[in-house]
Every structure is written in C-alpha cells, then in structure tokens.
Amino acid sequence: MTCNNDTAEIEARLLKECRTIVPLMEANLYKGRAGRIGVIGGSLEYTGAPYFSAISALKVGCDLSHVFCPLNAAPVIKSYSPELIVHPILDAGNAVDLIKPWLPRLHVLIVGPGLGKDSGILDTVGSILQFCREQQDYAKPLVIDADGLFMVTKNPKVILNYPKGVILTPNAIEFSRLAKSVLDKDWEATSDPDPEHVRALAVALGSNTTVVHKGQSDVIATASDGVSVVKCAIGGSGRRCGGQGDVLSGSLGTFYFWASLKPVRDPPEGDGCFPPAVIASYAACLLTRECNSRAVAKAGRSTLATDMLEEIHPAFESLFEN
Amino acid sequence: MTCNNDTAEIEARLLKECRTIVPLMEANLYKGRAGRIGVIGGSLEYTGAPYFSAISALKVGCDLSHVFCPLNAAPVIKSYSPELIVHPILDAGNAVDLIKPWLPRLHVLIVGPGLGKDSGILDTVGSILQFCREQQDYAKPLVIDADGLFMVTKNPKVILNYPKGVILTPNAIEFSRLAKSVLDKDWEATSDPDPEHVRALAVALGSNTTVVHKGQSDVIATASDGVSVVKCAIGGSGRRCGGQGDVLSGSLGTFYFWASLKPVRDPPEGDGCFPPAVIASYAACLLTRECNSRAVAKAGRSTLATDMLEEIHPAFESLFEN
Numbered sequence: 001m002t003c004n005n006d007t008a009e010i011e012a013r014l015l016k017e018c019r020t021i022v023p024l025m026e027a028n029l030y031k032g033r034a035g036r037i038g039v040i041g042g043s044l045e046y047t048g049a050p051y052f053s054a055i056s057a058l059k060v061g062c063d064l065s066h067v068f069c070p071l072n073a074a075p076v077i078k079s080y081s082p083e084l085i086v087h088p089i090l091d092a093g094n095a096v097d098l099i100k101p102w103l104p105r106l107h108v109l110i111v112g113p114g115l116g117k118d119s120g121i122l123d124t125v126g127s128i129l130q131f132c133r134e135q136q137d138y139a140k141p142l143v144i145d146a147d148g149l150f151m152v153t154k155n156p157k158v159i160l161n162y163p164k165g166v167i168l169t170p171n172a173i174e175f176s177r178l179a180k181s182v183l184d185k186d187w188e189a190t191s192d193p194d195p196e197h198v199r200a201l202a203v204a205l206g207s208n209t210t211v212v213h214k215g216q217s218d219v220i221a222t223a224s225d226g227v228s229v230v231k232c233a234i235g236g237s238g239r240r241c242g243g244q245g246d247v248l249s250g251s252l253g254t255f256y257f258w259a260s261l262k263p264v265r266d267p268p269e270g271d272g273c274f275p276p277a278v279i280a281s282y283a284a285c286l287l288t289r290e291c292n293s294r295a296v297a298k299a300g301r302s303t304l305a306t307d308m309l310e311e312i313h314p315a316f317e318s319l320f321e322n
Numbered sequence: 323m324t325c326n327n328d329t330a331e332i333e334a335r336l337l338k339e340c341r342t343i344v345p346l347m348e349a350n351l352y353k354g355r356a357g358r359i360g361v362i363g364g365s366l367e368y369t370g371a372p373y374f375s376a377i378s379a380l381k382v383g384c385d386l387s388h389v390f391c392p393l394n395a396a397p398v399i400k401s402y403s404p405e406l407i408v409h410p411i412l413d414a415g416n417a418v419d420l421i422k423p424w425l426p427r428l429h430v431l432i433v434g435p436g437l438g439k440d441s442g443i444l445d446t447v448g449s450i451l452q453f454c455r456e457q458q459d460y461a462k463p464l465v466i467d468a469d470g471l472f473m474v475t476k477n478p479k480v481i482l483n484y485p486k487g488v489i490l491t492p493n494a495i496e497f498s499r500l501a502k503s504v505l506d507k508d509w510e511a512t513s514d515p516d517p518e519h520v521r522a523l524a525v526a527l528g529s530n531t532t533v534v535h536k537g538q539s540d541v542i543a544t545a546s547d548g549v550s551v552v553k554c555a556i557g558g559s560g561r562r563c564g565g566q567g568d569v570l571s572g573s574l575g576t577f578y579f580w581a582s583l584k585p586v587r588d589p590p591e592g593d594g595c596f597p598p599a600v601i602a603s604y605a606a607c608l609l610t611r612e613c614n615s616r617a618v619a620k621a622g623r624s625t626l627a628t629d630m631l632e633e634i635h636p637a638f639e640s641l642f643e644n
Binding site: 045052239242243245300301305 | 344346347348349350351352353354355356380381382383385386387397400401403404405406407408409410634635638639643
C-alpha cells in the first residue's frame with residue numbers, strides 16, 4: 001500500500017495503529033506478559049526521575065518495573081513506592097555481573113533518568129550496554145533519555161549500530177548537543193526543529209535508531225523503513241515542571257515492548273506504514289501530552305509530575321481504549 | 323508619576339502589579355524558564371521546613387526546586403516528595419565547591435528553612451554567601467528566613483551591602499533580635515510593628531535589602547526607591563502552626579525571580595511605583611495568607627502546613643489569574 005504524507009491523515013492512522021498494540025487484558029495471562037521494564041538511572045541528587053519513569057511504565061500497563069541505581073539512591077527510590085523493584089548496583093565494582101541475571105527477564109531498558117554525570121557511573125552503564133550488544137540473548141531494546149543522552153553525546157559509539165532498536169528522547173538543548181557531537185552540526189536549540197534534522201541524527205546513529213525531539217510539537221524521526229518523520233502536536237501546555245520527560249520515557253518503555261509484539265488487533269487497513277518504534281513513540285508522546293493538559297486543566301501552574309501520574313489512566317482510556 | 327500613600331489604593335495597585343509578573347504558560351517554553359529555586363536548609367531535627375519551602379516554590383509555578391542540606395537530613399527530605407532535587411552537601415568539608423556548579427543554574431536562593439543553629443553549618447552557609455558576593459556570575463538574589471535570620475543576627479556582615487537583592491522575612495521575635503543586633507534598638511517584639519522600624523532595619527542592611535515583618539498584618543519595607551512601606555492585611559487567621567513561614571519563603575523565592583524579569587503584562591498605569599522585591603513580597607504574603615484562611619475554613623484548628631499546600635493552586639488562581 002502507499003503511505004500518504006498528509007499530516008492529519010498520518011496522525012489519525014497512527015492513533016489507530018497505537019490502539020492495535022495495546023494488549024487485551026485476558027483472564028489467562030500471567031504476570032510479566034504485559035511487560036517487564038528496567039530503568040537504569042538515579043543518583044545521589046536525582047531520585048525522583050527514575051521513580052517517575054518506572055511508575056509511569058507500570059501505570060501505562062506493564063507488569064513489573066525494575067530500577068537499577070547506585071547504593072545511596074536506592075532506599076529513597078524504594079520509599080516513593082512499594083510497587084518498584086530497586087537494585088542498588090550501579091556503583092558496585094561488578095555492576096555488569098550483578099545486572100546480568102536480570103537482563104533476560106526484561107523486555108526494554110530505559111537508560112538515563114536521574115543518572116547524573118559521574119564518569120565512573122557512566123562508564124559502568126557503557127559497559128552494560130556493551131555487554132548487551134555482544135550477547136545476542138541479552139540485547140534489549142533501549143530508550144535513552146536525560147543523562148543517558150549526555151553519555152551518548154560524549155561517546156556516540158555506545159549506541160552506534162546497536163543490534164536492537166534504540167529510541168532517543170532529547171529536548172531542544174540535548175538534541176542540539178547530540179547534533180554537534182554526532183553530525184558536527186551547529187543547529188541552534190529550538191522547540192520547533194526541522195524534521196529533517198531530527199531524521200539526520202537518527203540515520204547517523206544506525207538503522208535501528210529513532211529520535212523523539214520533545215518540544216512545542218514532538219517530532220519523531222526514524223532511520224528505519226516506512227513513514228519516517230511524524231509530529232505529535234495534540235495536548236500539552238505551557239507548564240514545564242521537572243519529571244515530565246520521565247513520564248514520557250517510562251510510558252515509552254512499555255509501549256515499545258507492546259509495539260514489538262504481533263498486534264493484538266488488526267491494523268486499520270492492510271499492513272501498517274509505521275515501524276514499531278514510531279508507533280510506540282507516538283503513543284508515548286500523545287499520552288504524556290494528554291496527561292499534561294489534563295493535569296494543567298485541574299492544577300494550572302501548580303501542576304507537578306505527580307499530578308500527571310494521576311492522569312495516566314483516564315488519558316490512556318480516552319486515547320487508546322475507545 | 324506620583325505615588326499616592328492611601329493604603330487601600332496602594333494594595334489595589336500592588337495586586338495589579340503582582341498579576342503583571344506572573345509568567346504566561348506558553349507552549350514554546352522549555353523546562354527551567356519559569357524558575358529554578360534553591361533552598362539552603364534542613365538539619366537533623368528539621369526536615370519538614372525545607373520541604374515546605376521547596377514544594378511551595380514549585381506549586382507557585384517554578385519548574386525545578388533544589389534543596390541543599392546536611393547528609394543526615396537528605397534521605398528524609400527526598401522521601402517527602404520525588405519532585406525535589408536534594409543535595410546532601412552542607413556538612414561536607416568542601417560544601418562551597420560542591421554547591422558551586424549548581425549556582426549558575428539557580429535564579430534565587432532561599433536561606434534558612436530548618437537550617438538549625440549549628441555553628442559549623444552556619445559558617446558554611448556564610449562561606450557560600452561570601453562566595454556568591456565575590457563572584458558576580460554566582461551572586462543570586464536571596465530570601466532569608468528562620469535560622470538564616472539567626473545567622474544574620476549573629477553576624478549582619480554576611481548580608482550587609484550584598485550586591486543583589488535580599489529579602490528578610492522575620493516574625494516579631496526574629497525582628498526584635500535583628501533590630502537589637504543591627505540597630506542596637508530595644509524594640510519590643512510585636513505583631514503590629516511601627517512601619518518605620520521595619521524600614522530602618524532594611525536601610526541599615528544596604529540599599530538592596532527588603533524586610534517583610536510577618537504578623538497580624540505583614541509589613542513590607544524596602545531600602546530601595548519607590549513606595550517603600552506597604553502592609554498586607556488581607557486573609558490570614560489565628561492558626562499559627564509550624565511550616566507557614568516556609569510556605570511564605572518558598573512562594574517568595576518564585577515570585578522574586580518572576581519580579582526580576584520584564585513584566586509579561588503591561589503594568590496597570592504607566593511605570594509602577596513598586597520595586598520588584600516589594601511586588602514579590604506582597605504577592606507571597608497575600609498568597610500565604612489566602613492559603614491560610616482557605617485551609618482554616620476547611621480544617622479549623624486542625625489545619626497543618628500540608629493543608630495550606632493544597633490551597634496554593636486555588637488561592638493563586640483567585641488572586642492572580644482572574
């Protein structure tokens with residue numbers, strides 16, 4: 001089939017495709033089938049970010065959410081919620097050995113929320129990704145955000161031509177730094193980027209890479225086949241409190257796993273035009289923007305990331321289960 | 323223009339000016355533009371105060387709220403809310419070095435909530451303020467409350483002629499001790515002070531200083547030009563539970579940053595008569611008093627500071643976004 005480039009039609013088709021990946025909640029399912037997500041993040045200063053990411057993955061609908069963090073961040077992250085499984089391993093000398101037994105049980109890794117910029121920790125995370133890359137059974141699809149993007153900016157090789165899918169979710173400034181590092185381009189940070197710039201970054205990082213440029217509209221561009229650049233402009237608001245990006249990365253982790261499975265409902269018409277990473281990214285952007293605008297409608301400029309978590313269920317229902 | 327001294331007219335004009343500093347929530351904003359506030363406070367005993375201050379700054383509408391505290395206070399402050407970024411540095415030997423990289427990212431520092439009276443910690447805070455004073459790029463506007471005022475009482479030089487704006491928010495007893503230390507006056511503590519006394523303290527501490535005397539009415543006096551003494555007498559109640567002053571200091575941090583920017587809406591008539599510190603102080607007093615009276619209307623003498631946090635959004639809307 002031919003894929004049309006009309007924006008409204010693309011958005012309408014994408015929404016339909018998002019609905020096809022949402023698992024049915026059947027009585028014969030067992031724990032874990034809806035997804036087991038791992039967040040690699042957290043640091044002495046930043047404990048909220050990995051919590052927001054991991055709890056968002058759960059509230060979107062995965063079954064188990066793990067956080068891999070340094071020792072001194074673990075008790076605090078645990079205290080935010082008994083729902084999370086928190087592993088204080090990132091600053092152990094043998095972090096790769098410690099995370100290894102968990103990797104086969106996880107479906108997607110989210111790398112970066114609250115990770116911080118400590119070079120020892122970033123080296124450890126680099127070693128984990130190197131291990132994933134070398135061992136086919138351990139290679140997991142990745143979502144990379146926040147200080148995970150700082151790591152990629154410092155050393156793009158860490159994800160270059162990674163054997164599974166990688167989705168990067170930079171904001172304007174993170175995108176501009178990535179473009180400088182990967183493409184040697186001096187593109188100014190903007191909330192309304194040239195979609196071809198976003199696509200150029202994805203292509204440069206390898207054929208499995210997708211980039212979600214967050215901004216006034218979110219721009220999703222992928223290096224893989226099919227319709228390769230789409231925008232998500234619905235919802236959102238002018239409130240930009242900390243933690244919103246973590247709601248996105250966590251949601252994306254769960255959607256990314258779902259999108260990698262056979263669709264549970266028939267696609268809208270024939271085969272879809274959209275790669276799984278684009279469907280997952282669009283679903284996560286749409287949900288996060290809808291949570292933001294619903295929360296802001298209630299709490300205005302007092303809105304915090306916690307208020308957005310409360311909106312995940314009603315926003316999800318209205319978007320994806322109608 | 324001439325500034326009239328009629329109290330009711332002044333209050334009406336001030337309320338209008340407060341509305342002019344509230345940022346528009348535009349879709350092209352990025353995280354941090356509505357403010358990044360730092361609270362220096364917390365101690366072994368007092369962990370609630372820095373939380374109330376930092377979360378109030380967020381709920382008034384800043385984007386990111388940092389707390390700089392001693393090591394043993396940090397896990398507890400973090401556990402109150404995943405929204406806060408908490409740095410356990412105040413009792414580290416190299417606290418100034420540790421806070422230095424964060425200062426350029428902050429717009430206002432709130433010094434004192436729950437800080438305690440440990441002389442080592444107060445010396446460290448003094449060194450941080452000395453560093454801010456000496457390095458133009460690191461000089462941040464200050465809000466000083468609670469044990470930060472104790473520090474100033476012991477050693478007024480720490481803020482004397484500070485190169486950026488300083489707002490002190492003493493209650494009656496703190497004011498009386500400051501007056502003794504700075505002016506060598508034996509003014510009895512009273513909830514209804516002579517406004518000229520409040521102004522005298524501000525003037526004695528330098529031309530960038532503003533004093534907010536909290537009481538039955540809040541009296542705001544500044545050493546800078548324009549209408550220099552105003553009262554805020556609206557709202558409030560007879561309930562004086564702990565934490566109310568922290569709601570004020572946190573709110574004031576955010577308003578102070580906003581007041582330092584170009585007004586987003588035209589001032590009511592010609593140029594305003596009120597210095598930014600007075601507008602910010604009036605906005606914070608008004609909001610805190612309105613939160614107090616709304617919370618007390620619901621919970622009476624059971625009202626806690628937490629109940630006031632719940633009122634920040636509706637109080638803000640009714641006061642500043644009508």
